[in-house]
Amino acid sequence: MTLLSESPAVMAADAPTVLTVDGLHVSYGSTAALHGVSLDVRAGETVALIGANGAGKSTTLRAISGILKARSGSITWDGKPIANLPPDRIVAAGIAHCPEERHVWPHMTVEENIMLGAYLCRSRSEVQRRAGMAFHRFPRLRERAKQLAGTLSGGEQQMLAIARALMSEPRLLMLDEPSLGLSPKMADEVFDVVRSINAHGVTVLLVEQNIHNALSVASRAYVVKTGRIAASRPAAELRDDPDLLRAYLGG
Template identity: 70%
Template sequence: MSTVQAATAPLLELDNLHVGYGKTAALHGVSLRVQPGETVALIGANGAGKSTTLRAISGLLKPTRGSIRFNGRDIGGMAPDRIVGLGIAQSPEERHVWPSMTVYENLVLGAYLCRSQATVQQRVAKVYERFPRLKERHQQLAGTLSGGEQQMLAIGRALMSEPVLLLLDEPSLGLSPKMADEVFDVVREISRQGVTVLLVEQNVHNALTAASRAYVFETGRVVAERESAGLLGDPELLTAYLGG
């Protein structure tokens, strides 16, 4: 960890986090930290616990043990809408846009905690500036968009709450390489503008080129934490835990 990171209190801190689905344990003592302004990747094989970690942070799953602290406040088990209000938003795996609603209507849903219509419209305008393709299709039904456009919409909807921390779950899932590159260009731009990003991504190269650090997951545990450049240069570790 750099001197700058060490001097700053973590924005997000998970300590010995245990989470399960019913009686089935999914996370076994996960600990990690994310500094303000960082982009951090969670990588590992399918079923390793990466998405479960994001769901616990966003309040969709309740920890059975351990803590989740955001800006120094314990948010483990807090209701999802309260967590959004504190400054965390998630773009979920497989996007989950509302197919029978327009692009514009989907975006407005992302600002449901905002009571000022003028502010909502300002946020929509910012999303359209970041995603010109969405502006072109603002009255188009979300279900008729391409996969890449739906991913942009899902990220744009998450940004409508103006989060401090953005959770991205598999943003390149099902996309062509060209469209995945476009989406990751947007992720880098979001990071440059000061939003902290915690990223789950199956494409290891995309994840590690977008993030400064990464945690490697295996069967619900963190088995390594490295600077991204170090992981990209360690083929033995990538092969051992990710299959290459």
Template identity: 75%
Template sequence: MNQNTSPLLQVRGLHVAYGKTAALHGIDLEVGKGEIVALIGANGAGKSTTLRAISGLLKPTAGSITWEDKPITGWSADRVVAQGIAHCPEERHIWPAMTVKENLMLGGFLCRTHAEVEERIGMAFHRFPRLRERQKQLAGTLSGGEQQMLAIARALMSEPRLLLLDEPSLGLSPKMADEVFTVVQEINAHGVTVMIVEQNVYNALSVASRAYVVETGRISASDSAANLLQDPDVLNAYLGA
């Protein structure tokens, strides 16, 4: 991140607990405008919990979250979305009994008019031609890759400035995972900042500019993605080198 500019998102000393079980123990991170920043680490390390706290799905027990120099710690999820942060959750969570277009319409709940919803759906179909072809199809009948495309398109219906992506390649074939990561890069190239949680460390570091390594609810390392791809500890722990 450019050190001369304020970060778009800043997280300081973030603690989150599930009941009496602590999940995050003082997470510090920041995301600059226009970046793709990855959170990498093992299952249960706290990566998804971090995204949920940022998007308002979980309430932190301590620490701060600042968005564009504005404190948003503990805000409700709908207020966070209205500020320009969209969360595409793990396992997609589309509405399977609704059509592709109906899923997108629900993603446009912030739009003020039906015409605005239709305009954004048109933009989604332009970006994801496969969804246009299947717009009347029930979302639950789509392939895994198509469902992931729909989940991303639905998140983009709010026209976010920051997109939080949780495990976008989960359960996908390598070919389809490559397609998803190509879409992530295209979205970023069109001005959307991206924060991505991904267990496929190689894919995450291939598209990210910077990354944080999360271990047992703490940040254990942070560096450029290129440097982390050359780090022997990261290679041994996550890439099987």
């Protein structure tokens, strides 16, 4: 990951589009979850998906990462179609997904959990190099490398989940509810990590229930409502205009 020479938000304005979702329809069995979702993400930016619970935000990430199959519509990454590819091929293409509720392996050590993120690496030396970078980025995890993941605090488990996702050295990191269940102080730490990851050249697509936190790190935001994109605005515009935000989200 190369450190950018200027702020990602500035660079992203003129950066190429790396991810395009167009007219995406996804269903859970006979129940439609996404109704023609379209969005794009440019290289180097952080884009937030905001909306109420059940709006379709997490479903969008799962479809992009190949966990859910698209019924129709397209997903394009670097100009190539990736809709319905197996998840491992999407990871290999440069997209990592850090899921909601973290999903760390509680009876494995911190180090073992991190190593799982490098399952596509074929060289042991490369795995060790990436693990070293992960521990450098997350010194608290280095201190707890031999500790069982299930004994970590919620915030530490979130850091572990992010570190594991970064082991594939993605160009796009998708984060699903990274502050879920965390104290305000720990949530602030997590979002500092998100800023740092983006500042080091990783594009971020963020789903976050805490709208204030989401809009504080994002350059742009999509409002998702009942499986559709209700609006697309600069994050600062939504953050600074509560009436506009309420008009889209209600309440």
